[in-house]
Amino acid sequence: MAEEVNKAKKLPRQPMPEQAPKVRARNFDEVPFGYANETAMAEASRCLRCKKPKCVEGCPVNVKIPEFVGLIADGDFIGAAHKLKETNALPAICGRVCPQESQCEARCVLGKKGEPVAIGRLERFAADYERNQGKIELPQIAPATGKKIAVIGGGPAGLTVAGDLIKLGHDVTIFEALHKTGGVLVYGIPEFRLPKAIVQAEVDYLKSLGVKIEESYVVGRIETVDELLERFDACFIGTGAGLPVFMKLEGENLNGVYSANEYLTRSNLMKAYRFPEYDTPIVKGKRVATFGGGNVAMDSSRTALRLGAEKSYIIYRRSMDEMPARDEEIHHAEEEGVEFLLLANPVRLIGDEKGWLTGVECVRMELGEPDESGRRRPQPIPDSNFVVEVDTAVVAIGNGPNPLVPSTTPDLKTNRWGNIDADLETGKTSMAGVYAGGDIVTGAATVIQAMGAGKKAAAAMHEYLQG
Secondary structure (H helix, E strand, O other): HHHHHHHHHHHHOOOOOOOOOOHHHOOOOOOOOOOOHHHHHHHHOOOOOOOOOOHOOOOOOOHHHHHHHHHHOOOHHHHHHHHHHHHOOOOOHHHOOOOOHOOOOOOHHHHHHOOOOOOHHHHHHHHHHHHHOOOOOOOOOOOEEEOOOEEEEOHHHHHHHHHHHHHOOOOOEEOOOOOOOOOHHOOOOOOOOOOHHHHHHHHHHOOOOOOEOOOOOEEOOOOHHHHHHOOOOOOOOOOOOOOOOOOOOEEEOEEEEEEEHHHHHHHHOOOHHHOOOOOOOOOOEEEEEEEEHHHHHHHHHHHHOOOOEEEEEEEEEEHHHHOOOHHHEEEEEEEHOEEEEEEEEEEEEOOOOOOEEEEEEEEEEEEEEEEEOOOEEEOOOOOOOOOEEEEEHHHHOOOOOOOOHHHHHOOOOOOOOOOOOOOOOOOOOOOOOEOOOOOHHHHOOHHHHHHHHHHHHHHHHHHHHHH
């Protein structure tokens, strides 16, 4: 074992080749190219295959990490993909957008004195290899139970529930409000970070298992949850947190001011970056300010560059150390030319006589004592105001729960923020046979956390349907 540890420590973590920053900042193609076969095997060989793997504990869907990584090291790439899919219905997506550095990779033994195994990159490699080779193998489906399940929302939580329950023999239908299934995977995450073809391939895989999908079907308008329960045995609600949150500033209704939801949805799902080939226009600002410090803010500021911005700013009220965005996303944004105006907070949006945005007035901030989040609370510095000239602003400070389903389901309990009140271990709500999970329950979180909630809810729903 000592010899294996020394060997793993000596081999450095394998970098992933990617587009040059100045090139990729002006196109919507995916940034990383992915591992070559030999590179993937070299990286996988770093894994110690621990008998009690902490990495698995760090994964919300309990992927059998040492097993799939070991298969890659042995050159069995298809076997690795099949091992992944035993517990994860969306490995090509998770390999791209999961915050592995704070989950599975954070628990890797090698990371204690060096760099952890690149679990996320290997997950992406195996899933891509299977898809590119056209060797997608369907799992064994249990005999039909005769039970019908409605899944409201085709985002990460809903897709996971559907994938798990279809394999157990239940009849599953996803009701998706938009014209494309995927939720935040298609409307929120940009093409350069998660190509839509990857999401579509994962959705098509679920269809091949027998999952039915009704798109452009708005539950709460076309049909309520109570009405669905007249023809389905159980229901899962995974409608996410897609309600924009604004800053309530003077000038926020000026032309050129977007919520991140609208800005990214227009660009990602509606392909506004290819206007007029696609008929959704979008303001292609020359000087764009994005307010916020999370992954959505990084996505928006990097999208602005690709739409032709000469200047793309992130305006964030804390310092870089407090930014909630993934390190990789911040690093990519910096490389591409996004400018960070840190310890600054917008206080007013300025417009011209025609109602178009011309600038943002900010105040400089300093960090005080930690607040309830554990981060130091930002406080304004008196008489430190300054103005940044911009013609477009994107508000990326968070989202609220989608209110339509709760507002049309009177027996469904919600909390004071409008999130559905559901058991975090089972997804059970106040209504018999109705389960919920993901951002509609927890507030905005990560893709893999939503999938973890979906797995728990699927297990509880299966038990309920058997009972």
